[in-house]
Structures are given as C-alpha cells and as structure tokens.
Amino acid sequence: xxxxxxxxxxxxxxxxxxxxxxxxxxxxxxxxxxxxxxxxxxxxxxxxxxxxxxxxxxxxxxxxxxxxxxxxxxxxxxxxxxxxxxxxxxxxxxxxxxxxxxxxxxxxxxxxxxxxxxxx
Numbered sequence: 322x323x324x325x326x327x328x329x330x331x332x333x334x335x336x337x338x339x340x341x342x343x344x345x346x347x348x349x350x351x352x353x354x355x356x357x358x359x360x361x362x363x364x365x366x367x368x369x370x371x372x373x374x375x376x377x378x379x380x381x382x383x384x385x386x387x388x389x390x391x392x393x394x395x396x397x398x399x400x401x402x403x404x405x406x407x408x409x410x411x412x413x414x415x416x417x418x419x420x421x422x423x424x425x426x427x428x429x430x431x432x433x434x435x436x437x438x439x440x441x
Contacts (some may be wrong), residue, residue, distance in 0.1 A: 333395050333398070336391055336395060337391070337392055337395040337396065340388045340389075340391040340392035340395075341392055343384065343385075343388040344385075344388045344389065344392055347381070347384065347385040347388060350381070351385070355368075369434060369437050370437070372434055372435075373434055373435055373436065373437035374435060374436075374437070375435075378435075379431065379432075379435045382431040382434070383428065383431055385427075386423075386424060386427030386428055386430075386431055387424070389423060389427060390420050390421075390423045390424035390427065391420070393419070393420070393423060394416040394417065394419050394420035394423070395416070397416050397419060398412055398413065398416040401415065401416065
C-alpha cells in the first residue's frame with residue numbers, strides 16, 4: 322500500500338510537470354503575440370484595446386495565471402524544504418498562501434485588462 326506522503330509527492334510532481342507544459346504553451350503564445358504586435362507597429366494602448374473585452378484572451382490569460390499559481394509554489398516548496406529547517410506543514414502553508422497571492426494578483430490584472438474596453 323502506498324502511504325499518503327508518496328501519494329502527495331507524486332501528485333505535486335505531476336501538477337508541476339503538467340503546469341510546466343501549459344506554461345510552455347502560454348509563454349510561447351504570449352511572446353510570439355507580443356513580438357508580432359510590436360513589429361506590426363501597435364502601441365500599448367492598441368494592444369490593450371484588442372485584448373480588453375476579448376473573451377478568448379480572457380480565458381487564455383486565466384489559464385496562464387492558474388498555471389503560474391500552481392507551478393511556482395510547488396517549486397518554491399521544494400526550495401524551502403531543501404534550504405530551511407521549517408517543517409513540511411509550515412512550508413506547505415507558506416507556499417499555499419504564496420500561490421493564492423499570486424493567483425489573486427494575476428486574476429485581478431487579467432480582469433482589469435479585460436474591463437478596459439468595457440469601461441464607459
């Protein structure tokens with residue numbers, strides 16, 4: 322029988338690898354889109370105007386934020402477990418708070434950008 326620690330560590334390993342795959346796609350799309358927009362001569366305001374109010378970009382950037390919010394805390398957890406004397410429970414709590422903080426800030430930014438065009 323597999324104990325809960327092994328099961329938890331396996332789940333975290335899979336979550337970090339899966340979120341890394343999503344991040345690779347999101348980062349590639351984001352960078353290519355930014356390069357093409359800038360080479361096309363679009364200003365920051367024009368880019369914001371095209372992204373704001375666009376449901377496709379809203380979903381894309383929500384997925385991007387979710388992937389970062391999963392990936393980064395798991396990596397930070399590994400670093401803290403290896404480099405500090407904190408208990409695994411305390412590290413887990415700290416990294417969960419960090420992940421929620423990153424998610425909150427990211428989602429606020431995404432919806433702020435989405436609402437730019439919708440504002441009167």
